[in-house]
Amino acid sequence: MSEVRTGSPGSMSADARPETPSATDSDALAVKPMRADAQRNHERILQAAEEIFALDGVAVPIDIVAERAGVGIGTLYRHFPTKESLFEAIVLTRLNELLAIADVFILDSETEPGAALDAFLREFARQASEKRDLFEALDQAGIDIKSRFVERLDELVARIDILRERAVQSGDIRSDVGTHDIMNLISGTCHAAGHSGVDNQEVQRLVSIVIAGIQRTSSV
Amino acid sequence: MSEVRTGSPGSMSADARPETPSATDSDALAVKPMRADAQRNHERILQAAEEIFALDGVAVPIDIVAERAGVGIGTLYRHFPTKESLFEAIVLTRLNELLAIADVFILDSETEPGAALDAFLREFARQASEKRDLFEALDQAGIDIKSRFVERLDELVARIDILRERAVQSGDIRSDVGTHDIMNLISGTCHAAGHSGVDNQEVQRLVSIVIAGIQRTSSV
DNA sequence: ACTTATTCGGAACCGCAGTTCCGGATAAAA
DNA sequence: TTTTATCCGGAACTGCGGTTCCGAATAAGT
Numbered sequence: 001m002s003e004v005r006t007g008s009p010g011s012m013s014a015d016a017r018p019e020t021p022s023a024t025d026s027d028a029l030a031v032k033p034m035r036a037d038a039q040r041n042h043e044r045i046l047q048a049a050e051e052i053f054a055l056d057g058v059a060v061p062i063d064i065v066a067e068r069a070g071v072g073i074g075t076l077y078r079h080f081p082t083k084e085s086l087f088e089a090i091v092l093t094r095l096n097e098l099l100a101i102a103d104v105f106i107l108d109s110e111t112e113p114g115a116a117l118d119a120f121l122r123e124f125a126r127q128a129s130e131k132r133d134l135f136e137a138l139d140q141a142g143i144d145i146k147s148r149f150v151e152r153l154d155e156l157v158a159r160i161d162i163l164r165e166r167a168v169q170s171g172d173i174r175s176d177v178g179t180h181d182i183m184n185l186i187s188g189t190c191h192a193a194g195h196s197g198v199d200n201q202e203v204q205r206l207v208s209i210v211i212a213g214i215q216r217t218s219s220v
Numbered sequence: 221m222s223e224v225r226t227g228s229p230g231s232m233s234a235d236a237r238p239e240t241p242s243a244t245d246s247d248a249l250a251v252k253p254m255r256a257d258a259q260r261n262h263e264r265i266l267q268a269a270e271e272i273f274a275l276d277g278v279a280v281p282i283d284i285v286a287e288r289a290g291v292g293i294g295t296l297y298r299h300f301p302t303k304e305s306l307f308e309a310i311v312l313t314r315l316n317e318l319l320a321i322a323d324v325f326i327l328d329s330e331t332e333p334g335a336a337l338d339a340f341l342r343e344f345a346r347q348a349s350e351k352r353d354l355f356e357a358l359d360q361a362g363i364d365i366k367s368r369f370v371e372r373l374d375e376l377v378a379r380i381d382i383l384r385e386r387a388v389q390s391g392d393i394r395s396d397v398g399t400h401d402i403m404n405l406i407s408g409t410c411h412a413a414g415h416s417g418v419d420n421q422e423v424q425r426l427v428s429i430v431i432a433g434i435q436r437t438s439s440v
Numbered sequence: 441a442c443t444t445a446t447t448c449g450g451a452a453c454c455g456c457a458g459t460t461c462c463g464g465a466t467a468a469a470a
Numbered sequence: 471t472t473t474t475a476t477c478c479g480g481a482a483c484t485g486c487g488g489t490t491c492c493g494a495a496t497a498a499g500t
């Protein structure tokens with residue numbers, strides 16, 4: 001139930017770069033600073049997309065996003081050449097947040113392995129069930145060859161694997177469940193929830209059941 | 221791993237009615253028998269749709285179905301006025317099969333409650349992960365107000381609830397997990413699997429974990 | 441204030457998938 | 471065989487959503 005925060009909701013990252021070239025202007029292709037209005041619009045779009053995608057998922061028409069951002073479609077396309085690129089930017093932000101959270105748990109040597117895994121998975125589920133775009137991205141995990149967030153997903157898997165491994169070592173969870181199993185289970189749970197207007201409370205209950213299923217104490 | 225069969229794969233049901241009026245021709249709106257070719261086409265379409273929907277889901281364009289059935293698009297629309305109506309017919313067939321299977325377990329007083337629920341859920345998962353259309357239908361469960369299979373889903377829930385209740389009584393599973401929880405968990409599991417080219421074997425493993433999670437023996 | 445490189449905005453374009461329509465084919469009744 | 475009610479087939483229509491394009495607007499340098 002505790003919220004782990006890493007960056008403010010509106011923080012961008014990924015390949016968004018509304019800043020001036022800042023540092024090394026060095027020898028070659030330095031990016032010229034964006035015009036003031038361009039920079040403002042860029043951010044507006046990102047924020048609008050973040051809100052709308054979280055609520056309605058990728059399915060929403062870009063016109064809506066543009067409208068919400070108070071910007072023309074042309075402008076939107078100037079900043080993000082493709083709908084997918086916009087989606088990607090958002091999801092990348094989300095994944096980075098998740099990665100950061102995972103790191104917190106990995107570096108935290110206070111709490112014991114089982115609890116750490118448990119806590120992270122719950123946070124994972126919370127994020128995924130709150131941001132619809134996130135779990136839609138999770139769905140296509142294996143599919144979409146091109147989109148860049150797939151590689152980030154691999155990083156996430158790696159992080160979870162660390163937590164899982166530790167929990168296995170400490171005897172908290174079964175050794176015969178892989179990280180992919182866990183991810184499938186968690187994202188599946190979120191999915192089922194997402195399509196039924198189920199709130200986070202309910203999702204957490206389902207996650208509890210899944211976690212109970214991967215614990216050592218469980219019978220076969 | 222045992223396969224429960226109820227009807228041959230090609231059997232139709234639902235609102236398909238390629239037969240002659242057969243029985244009561246009684247007083248009013250009796251349906252005239254279809255012309256021979258019409259009847260043949262009707263069945264062809266149903267069969268083609270069953271195969272394609274199972275493999276590719278609803279997303280597939282109807283042209284493909286028509287082609288596969290060796291029939292023009294116009295013909296397809298003559299028999300099913302809407303893509304959804306065709307989809308509905310297929311899913312209804314599937315749900316009926318599932319319902320019949322559930323009944324088998326309900327009526328079978330040999331096996332004990334826990335095992336019965338376990339067996340049915342596995343069969344449920346198998347069907348849902350094999351027939352893509354089925355779990356896509358499962359997804360929209362709460363959403364699509366109009367489509368008729370939603371009511372059938374309720375019947376399914378009722379059946380599962382019987383099995384669950386018995387298993388709770390016999391002390392096999394926890395009393396704090398509802399039937400909807402179980403369905404969400406199972407269909408969620410299938411979903412995660414479906415989007416990663418995971419075979420039934422893998423799905424069954426995930427289901428095992430879920431089942432372990434709802435059993436009495438589990439710790440919190 | 442003037443100039444211009446850059447950005448804005450949204451009408452128009454394009455392709456895709458569902459659906460309609462109707463002239464031609466045909467099963468089956470006469 | 472002729473007739474005709476029914477059915478077939480697929481070209482064309484429709485609406486939707488992503489993307490392109492270019493004249494108008496404007497930030498920022500002189």
